Amino acid sequence: MSEKMKVTYYPGCSSEATGRHLDESIRAVMPELGVEMTDIEDWNCCGASIGHIGGGPLPQLALNGRNLSNAKKQGNEHVMTPCAACYLNTHGSNLTIRDDEAKREKVNEALKAGGMEPYEGDLKVHHAMEVLVNFVGMDKVAERATNKLEGLKVAGWVGCQTVRPFAETDDGGNYDTYEDPEFLDDITRACGAEAVDYEPKTNCCGGSVAVMKPEKTLHLMKLLLEEAEKAGADVISTPCPLCQTNLEMYQDAINKKYGTNFQIPVVFPSQLMAVAFGMDPVKDAALQRNTIRAEKLEKMARK
Amino acid sequence: MTAAIPQPSRTYDLSFARWVRENVKGGDKMNLCMQCGVCSGSCPIGSEMDNGPRKTFMMVRAGMKDEVLSSSKLWNCTSCYRCYVRCPRGIPVTSIIQGLAAVAAKEGYAPKNKVENYYFAKAFWWSAETFGKTDERLVTMKYFFSFGLAEGIRKALDNLKVAIGMIKAGRMHIGLPHTIKNKSQLKAIVAKARELESKG
Numbered sequence: 001m002s003e004k005m006k007v008t009y010y011p012g013c014s015s016e017a018t019g020r021h022l023d024e025s026i027r028a029v030m031p032e033l034g035v036e037m038t039d040i041e042d043w044n045c046c047g048a049s050i051g052h053i054g055g056g057p058l059p060q061l062a063l064n065g066r067n068l069s070n071a072k073k074q075g076n077e078h079v080m081t082p083c084a085a086c087y088l089n090t091h092g093s094n095l096t097i098r099d100d101e102a103k104r105e106k107v108n109e110a111l112k113a114g115g116m117e118p119y120e121g122d123l124k125v126h127h128a129m130e131v132l133v134n135f136v137g138m139d140k141v142a143e144r145a146t147n148k149l150e151g152l153k154v155a156g157w158v159g160c161q162t163v164r165p166f167a168e169t170d171d172g173g174n175y176d177t178y179e180d181p182e183f184l185d186d187i188t189r190a191c192g193a194e195a196v197d198y199e200p201k202t203n204c205c206g207g208s209v210a211v212m213k214p215e216k217t218l219h220l221m222k223l224l225l226e227e228a229e230k231a232g233a234d235v236i237s238t239p240c241p242l243c244q245t246n247l248e249m250y251q252d253a254i255n256k257k258y259g260t261n262f263q264i265p266v267v268f269p270s271q272l273m274a275v276a277f278g279m280d281p282v283k284d285a286a287l288q289r290n291t292i293r294a295e296k297l298e299k300m301a302r303k
Numbered sequence: 304m305t306a307a308i309p310q311p312s313r314t315y316d317l318s319f320a321r322w323v324r325e326n327v328k329g330g331d332k333m334n335l336c337m338q339c340g341v342c343s344g345s346c347p348i349g350s351e352m353d354n355g356p357r358k359t360f361m362m363v364r365a366g367m368k369d370e371v372l373s374s375s376k377l378w379n380c381t382s383c384y385r386c387y388v389r390c391p392r393g394i395p396v397t398s399i400i401q402g403l404a405a406v407a408a409k410e411g412y413a414p415k416n417k418v419e420n421y422y423f424a425k426a427f428w429w430s431a432e433t434f435g436k437t438d439e440r441l442v443t444m445k446y447f448f449s450f451g452l453a454e455g456i457r458k459a460l461d462n463l464k465v466a467i468g469m470i471k472a473g474r475m476h477i478g479l480p481h482t483i484k485n486k487s488q489l490k491a492i493v494a495k496a497r498e499l500e501s502k503g
Contacts (some may be wrong), residue, residue, distance in 0.1 A: 006460075017438075017440075053408045053425075053428075055493065055497070059496040065492075107499075113491045115491075160384055165397070168388070202385075204383035208347065212423040247467070
């Protein structure tokens with residue numbers, strides 16, 4: 001890539017709550033890799049994976065239209081988000097507004113009711129992982145990783161919406177495959193850690209169903225933990241804020257239900273990078289925000 | 304939406320399938336379905352559902368409107384998009400299931416069947432529309448208490464330990480919800496979008 005890439009950043013709601021450590025570590029590592037971030041002005045919720053039920057498809061499209069119209073005003077063609085659901089909705093809405101004339105007209109009529117400029121769908125929306133693969137490149141990550149995480153075994157758990165349904169499309173940047181994505185293990189290796197074989201790497205944790213009805217999805221998360229343990233992983237790394245929170249917060253419930261004894265830390269690849277870049281373990285890697293502390297990783301962090 | 308939802312009167316009445324084709328996102332591709340079952344076989348929580356996507360599509364073709372819109376499938380979808388990317392015919396399965404869920408919510412099928420996802424989605428949307436952002440604390444509480452006071456307290460207590468852990472880690476804040484600056488603008492946009500959607 002060129003030396004610098006400028007992006008308009010959409011942090012998403014979890015960045016101020018359960019996913020603060022994702023936001024903090026992304027804000028720390030991206031500028032180190034030449035990605036300059038400016039927040040979307042007055043950004044709002046994307047509607048996640050249930051806005052179509054709660055509000056209806058067009059109101060959800062309009063929510064995303066408001067963010068995109070604000071981003072457009074800021075003048076940069078690249079929008080980046082680290083959250084899987086934000087990416088799904090922002091990118092999906094962007095394509096709908098671009099390609100579906102009838103919907104575009106309706107969204108613009110709604111935006112007009114809020115005194116906003118019409119939006120034509122001409123921005124490019126990226127997942128932060130796609131930016132790492134397509135614009136930064138793993139060589140640059142490896143070069144910046146001066147504090148190699150030697151001996152740390154990492155199970156790379158990609159989850160769902162980070163790669164599905166856009167990773168294998170032209171508009172999604174063709175940055176990996178749906179069934180056997182490599183980017184997360186590549187990041188692990190660039191940080192000097194060991195990527196263990198992790199068969200359920202694209203399995204679902206239950207998403208929002210896990211939040212509302214955990215008993216329906218605990219078996220999915222149990223499998224994810226079992227396989228990580230079998231592979232000898234010290235930590236599980238996932239790019240998705242909901243995956244991270246679900247798999248961390250339900251380990252007690254899983255242990256209670258199945259008589260297991262899991263205490264496996266679940267971290268973000270950006271936290272791994274912040275430690276490998278020799279950055280501050282609290283301010284940059286936000287390791288204190290993991291409720292199951294990644295002790296082995298903490299020991300490797302700059303003192 | 305281009306037309307009122309039909310009331311099929313006989314078995315294999317195609318009016319519902321035609322309506323879905325015209326009114327549900329991705330519905331125009333549903334007639335490509337060859338009933339291979341890759342979608343249902345790929346579903347992570349198929350075991351929690353009465354009908355998988357394959358069967359749901361056949362039921363749409365058979366005109367089983369009430370059964371389709373009452374199906375738990377619509378509500379248990381985790382939006383993992385496995386069916387979507389694996390369909391050999393390129394049918395956007397997840398989008399169709401989500402579209403049917405939105406229709407079921409709008410047509411009153413969800414509350415009638417006491418669907419948890421519906422209550423959760425309503426609580427979530429309330430936060431998004433009121434504050435412009437999701438307040439995970441308020442959404443969860445509103446959802447818990449939508450089952451009544453006693454059930455709400457029980458659910459809240461069940462989750463107390465997790466909540467305390469989150470507060471300690473600084474991942475759940477104490478105090479007023481985070482909000483966007485221009486709430487009235489967002490309200491006007493959503494109100495207009497809702498009006499346009501109801502007009503069809």
